[in-house]
Amino acid sequence: MIVGILKEIKTEENRVSMTPAGVEVMKQNGHTVLVEKAAGLGSGFSDEAYTKAGAEMVATAKEIFDRAEMVMHVKEPLPAEYGLIRKDQIVFTYLHLAAAEELTHTLIASGSINIAYETIQKTDRSLPLLTPMSEVAGRMAIQQGAKFLEMPQGGQGVLLGGVPGVEPATVVVIGGGVVGTNAAKMACGLGAKVYLLDMNLDRLRYLADVMPANCFTLMSSPAAIRKLVKVADVVVGAVLIPGAKAPRLVTRDMLATMKKGSILVDVAIDQGGCFETSKATTHTDPVFVVDGVLHYCVANMPGAVAKTSTLALTNATLPYAVEIANKGWKRAMAENKEIRLGANVIQGKITYKGVSDAFDLEYTNIDTLL
Numbered sequence: 001m002i003v004g005i006l007k008e009i010k011t012e013e014n015r016v017s018m019t020p021a022g023v024e025v026m027k028q029n030g031h032t033v034l035v036e037k038a039a040g041l042g043s044g045f046s047d048e049a050y051t052k053a054g055a056e057m058v059a060t061a062k063e064i065f066d067r068a069e070m071v072m073h074v075k076e077p078l079p080a081e082y083g084l085i086r087k088d089q090i091v092f093t094y095l096h097l098a099a100a101e102e103l104t105h106t107l108i109a110s111g112s113i114n115i116a117y118e119t120i121q122k123t124d125r126s127l128p129l130l131t132p133m134s135e136v137a138g139r140m141a142i143q144q145g146a147k148f149l150e151m152p153q154g155g156q157g158v159l160l161g162g163v164p165g166v167e168p169a170t171v172v173v174i175g176g177g178v179v180g181t182n183a184a185k186m187a188c189g190l191g192a193k194v195y196l197l198d199m200n201l202d203r204l205r206y207l208a209d210v211m212p213a214n215c216f217t218l219m220s221s222p223a224a225i226r227k228l229v230k231v232a233d234v235v236v237g238a239v240l241i242p243g244a245k246a247p248r249l250v251t252r253d254m255l256a257t258m259k260k261g262s263i264l265v266d267v268a269i270d271q272g273g274c275f276e277t278s279k280a281t282t283h284t285d286p287v288f289v290v291d292g293v294l295h296y297c298v299a300n301m302p303g304a305v306a307k308t309s310t311l312a313l314t315n316a317t318l319p320y321a322v323e324i325a326n327k328g329w330k331r332a333m334a335e336n337k338e339i340r341l342g343a344n345v346i347q348g349k350i351t352y353k354g355v356s357d358a359f360d361l362e363y364t365n366i367d368t369l370l
Contacts, residue, residue, distance in 0.1 A: 001325040002032045004068030006061055007039035010075045010299075012283035014042025014306035017072040017093065018321070019314045020053035027054035031325050034058050034068055043310035065089070070325060074313065075300060076103055087111035088347070090329055092321060094118055094133075097344055098245045098358040099272035107345040113329050118270075119243040119352055120320060120342040127242060128338070129320070131178050132312035134267075136302040138182030138238065141265045144296050145171070145234035146190065148263045148287060154294055156261025158233050161191025168192045172228045174220060174249055174274065175238035176203050179267050181211075183236045188212040195228055225249055230257045237266040237274035243344070244354030246271040252290075260292035269297045334370050 003026055005018045016039050018026075023033045035055040037047055047057050058064055064071060065084035073093035077085060082103075085091060088111065095116040097104045107114050117129035127134075142160070149155035149169065162168035171187040173180045176198030184196045188211065196211065197220035198204050204217045211217070218224055229235055229250060235258075239246055246268035255277065268274040269281075277290045280299040287294050302309035320339060324332045333340040344352040349364035356363035 001070060001328075002034065002068045003321070003325055004064035004071040005033065005035040005039055005055070006064055006071055006073050007036040008042075008074055008303075009061075009078055009080065010303075013075055013300050013303040015074040015300075015303050015310045015313065016040045016043050016045065016306075017074050017313070017317070019043075019310060020045055020049040020055070022314045022318045022321075023050055023053040023055045025318060025322060026325065029322055029326055032056065034064050036061055036064055040310075043306040045310075070321075072317075072321065074303075076100060077106075082106045082110075085110045085112050088113060090115065090324065092117070092317075092324065094270070095344055096270045097352070097355045098243060099270065101359050104345065104350070104355060104359060104361075108348050108350065111348050112345070113343075113347065114345040115324070115329070115339065115342040116243065116344045116352070117317060117342070119344060119354075120338050121242060122338055127178075129313075129316050130240075132316050133302045133309060134178035135182050136305060136309050136312065137267050138179040138236075139186045140301050140305065141179070141183045141236045141238070141267050142171070142186035142190065142234070144286070144298075144301075145187075145236065145263050145265050148294050148296060149233060149261070151261075154261065154287065154289065155263060156233070156259060160187065160234070169233035170231050171195070171234045171236065172225075172232040173197065173236045173238055174225065175240065175268075176200070176207050176217070177238065177240060179240070180236065180238035181207065183238060183267075184211060184215050187234070188215050192234075197224060197228075220249075222249075226254060226257070229254050230259075233259065233262050235262070235264050237264065237268050237278075239268055239274045240271065241354065243352050244271070245358050246274040248274060248276045250275040252276045255291040255293050258291075258293050261294070263287075263294040263296060266295065266297045267301065269299050273297060330370055333366065340366055340370075
């Protein structure tokens with residue numbers, strides 16, 4: 001198969017979907033790999049490194065779309081690429097379609113094969129291609145929260161961990177999955193008082209056993225969130241419904257009860273955000289203020305630490321990419337349920353229920369297309 005690695009064009013996105021080491025593995029499996037020039041520079045990988053690994057460097061994204069049977073991105077296709085996607089071409093990337101109606105309709109019209117990193121799922125319901133970036137984003141959420149609590153950044157001037165004789169900041173993490181657990185670990189490590197909320201009692205029991213003593217686990221509910229945001233210095237939104245739009249858990253009227261200069265960090269912004277007042281921001285312009293509360297809603301947080309993120313992402317995506325390339329999409333999906341769950345839009349049909357529900361569009365079970 002001819003596999004194309006595209007240069008990311010989303011604002012301040014420095015990751016790349018495959019490292020030179022990944023290219024070498026693809027070549028060993030008999031595939032041709034096209035890499036757009038300068039695609040890896042933001043992650044510290046030179047064009048020469050890709051060439052040595054066996055890649056063919058090409059000048060433009062158009063040439064990759066024209067030649068490749070499978071194209072790989074980190075982020076979703078952007079409007080400049082919509083017209084380049086071909087019928088029956090495999091697009092393998094993060095898609096987050098439940099929060100992207102225009103892109104969804106574009107992919108339906110293209111007749112392409114769209115496999116989303118974020119909905120590939122193991123039998124234990126874990127999300128192997130979302131997990132490494134969730135680990136990064138969870139840890140970054142606390143770094144950013146701590147930074148924007150500083151007065152020069154518009155915050156209230158609170159040190160996350162406090163100092164002897166001065167109480168630490170209060171951090172509320174909504175969601176006890178990979179993002180939330182990593183955020184809570186970082187906040188605890190810095191000495192904050194941390195509340196970690198989830199709706200799964202078994203998960204809370206586990207977290208209560210493994211988290212430090214300054215982490216308090218609570219059953220999530222609207223009442224609990226309303227109570228905690230009043231005392232919070234940082235609130236991290238870390239909820240996820242795989243492939244579907246995030247629920248709105250912090251409402252506009254709750255902001256009036258929060259401390260001025262506190263900060264909301266919405267890690268769920270890729271899926272539409274879990275705060276009612278959220279809107280996507282960029283690394284260049286990461287925050288905005290509503291009712292005196294800072295909102296950090298950067299839609300590609302791991303892109304700021306591209307070297308770490310690219311290595312972690314390739315570790316996770318490469319086995320799946322190799323299997324799709326070796327077998328073709330139909331056989332790969334037929335033989336591997338994890339990849340089958342990654343099917344979002346296939347040959348003009350929506351094959352992921354969360355996406356069809358988001359826009360009230362017809363759903364087609366992927367099994368009928370195999």
